[in-house]
Amino acid sequence: MIPLTVNPSQVRSMLLLREEIALLDLRHESAFATGHPLFAANMAAGRIALEAETRLPRKDVPIVLYDAGEGLVAQATDRLQALGYTDVRQLDGGLQAWQAAGYEVFQDVNSYAKAFGELVESRRHTPSLPAEEVADLIASKANIAVLDVRRFDEYATMNIPGSVSVPGAELVLRAGRAAPDPATTIIVNCAGRTRSIIGAQSLINAGVANRVVALRNGTIGWTLARQNLEHGANRRGEVGAFAGAEANARDVAYRAGVRRLRPEEATALTAQAHRTLYRFDVRSAEEYAAGHIAGFRHYAGGQLVQEIDMAAPVRGARILLTDDKGVRADMTASWLAQMGWEACVLDGGYDGALEVGPPQVLPKPDPAHRYRRPYEGTDVDAGAMQAYLDWEYGLVEQLRRDASHGFFVI
Template sequence: MNLLTITPSQVRSRLLLREEMALLDLRHEAAYATGHPLFAANMAVGRIALEAEIRLPRKDAPIVVYDDGEGLVAEAARHFAALGYSDIRELDGGLEAWRNAGFEIFIDVNSYAKAFGELVESRRHTPSLSAEEVAGLLSNKADIRILDVRRPDEYTTMNIPGSVSVPGAELVLRAGHVAPDSATTIVVNCAGRTRSIIGAQSLINAGVANKVVALRNGTMGWTLANQTLEHRADRRGGIGQFEGARDQAREVAYRAGVRHLNPHETAVLEADKTRTLYRFDVRPVEDYAAGHLKGFRHYPGGQLVQEIDMAAPVRGARILLTDDRGVRADMTASWLAQMAFEVYVIEGGYDDALEIGPPQILPKPDPSHRYRRPYEGTEASRDAMQAYFDWEYGLVEQLRRDGTHGFFVI
């Protein structure tokens, strides 16, 4: 089939104007991670039948596909056409044309969320402590609590000794339980940088009275500092909001431009078929399984911010979040809005009939096709960890050169 083409300059213009578009890299993830445009999402050609209808909910949304000379575009176009997608274009000249136009190439995965995290730290000067400083505080039995904001399975694999698992969007909801004394210093950590920066700044934005710092460079930084990690821990933070947390979270969302809708207003939004709408339930998986609003996909808030290119590859789409307690949705929405999405939070709806059951989970790709992140597991080399940090430290400058992001920081 003959595809219409779109030039790199036209793609860039659409990004600058915030028009809806899914820019899709058709290579395997390992190849995608070697370099791609900032807002390109990975959808390997062999996974289109598995992923497209979940990740691309509007079938007439503009989709631009490319490869790097592998000849994947025609096959991808056939897959999309078979599924009913109607607006497919090929990036004229592929990734090589993007390079030749002088536009920025970003490596790794979840690149624009990571770049946004670096921008937040740069703009807000999010406080942090080194691994050596935190280890010293632990050794001296200082009044600190370490909150690990990664997924529970990541925490179980390895964690900072004594830390408690409080996945990202749960922080404002649970910090008052884990650190009830405002004199306690809260140290937020992830595996590297992004989630700890966003987590620490979430607590600061929400007005927690405690001193809050990020553990600089996370478990990777801890390893590079020759500190010992704990394994197979199972400490979970319970629900306990600090004073004023609910109102503060709402205020943070308001300042970011998040809009709140009642169920009737949500129905009007859902009826608009001219725009892509993503609907996410940002609660923990056990809450979702116990009862969730129909049509909402499960995606815990902290991971949603980190993996927004995977969850919502249509740049310029609308996002609707739900959470029976409100706090998690408001804090998650505040970050997505700052990443230039049009974000809404639905209020209520949990008194009606709910769907019960576990979330739909996409099959994992073949391990040989997957990019091995230097911050996961326990086997990454020290050189790989350091190279990763060197890249992250340069992301703010790379954002400036790219110029398409539209991010702001409240």
């Protein structure tokens, strides 16, 4: 079926007015990463049957499809309509029309989360140290703790020597155990820049007594400085929050405009069928599998901030987070709210019957169609890593030119 069309100006208006819209790029991820609108989400046409009902929970949500001339839209429309989606339209002229209208295209994946991270550093002047200085501190056995905020599998592949794995949203919950001495300098690292900036600023926002800095440019910067990486490490940070962490995290969420909902209020929110609601459990996968509230999908908090376009492709939707300890949901929600989401935290809900079972995991795409991130693996070309950093440095200016993001930084 030939879908109804909508022009680039109308799509941009919907985004600016924060109306619900799923702007879907139907190309493979490798092509999507070459350039797309800021709030476009990638859903390859061949993966619609696998992904749509998980990522697009409301069947009458406005969906706008586009490609770059590959002829993917008509077939994708048929697939979505066969699944029951009722408001499927085509971006008139596709990606070329978006560019012809003078609108920005952003490279890479998770682009708007990365751009937001750069904006945070620009506005808050998040402190950082270069790889050479951190290496000297490690060599001199200085009073430091290096906390790696990536997924554990990324950490195990390669990590800063002596570092401990404390994935993103776990930082505020575990910093008190990882660095019990307030005189310890906490150094937060990721692969590149975004997660280390957000992680370091999370600890600062939450009021940890320690000096906190990011490792500038993460493992990419470390590699470019010709420092050695460790492989196969298995050190995990244990739960142990610093004094006042829970109250401070709640205050951070409050300042960002996050609402707290009791279970009965969350039930009423869920019943509002005219709006898309994403519900995420931001704890670890192990905690989720041991017992979780029905209807909540697992997405670890730090990765949720980084991958929000993948987790929640409907821009303008609502997001409800849950966490039995509260701290992770509060900190995660605080960042999502600053990124323009209507974010809420469920207050309680763990007293009743819980579902048991592992998280739902969407099948990974064919490796031939994936975009190889310039921070993946151990064999990335130095020129590609430097080009990636140069791209990140330019994101704040690109946000300014695009002028559609609506981000704020507390």
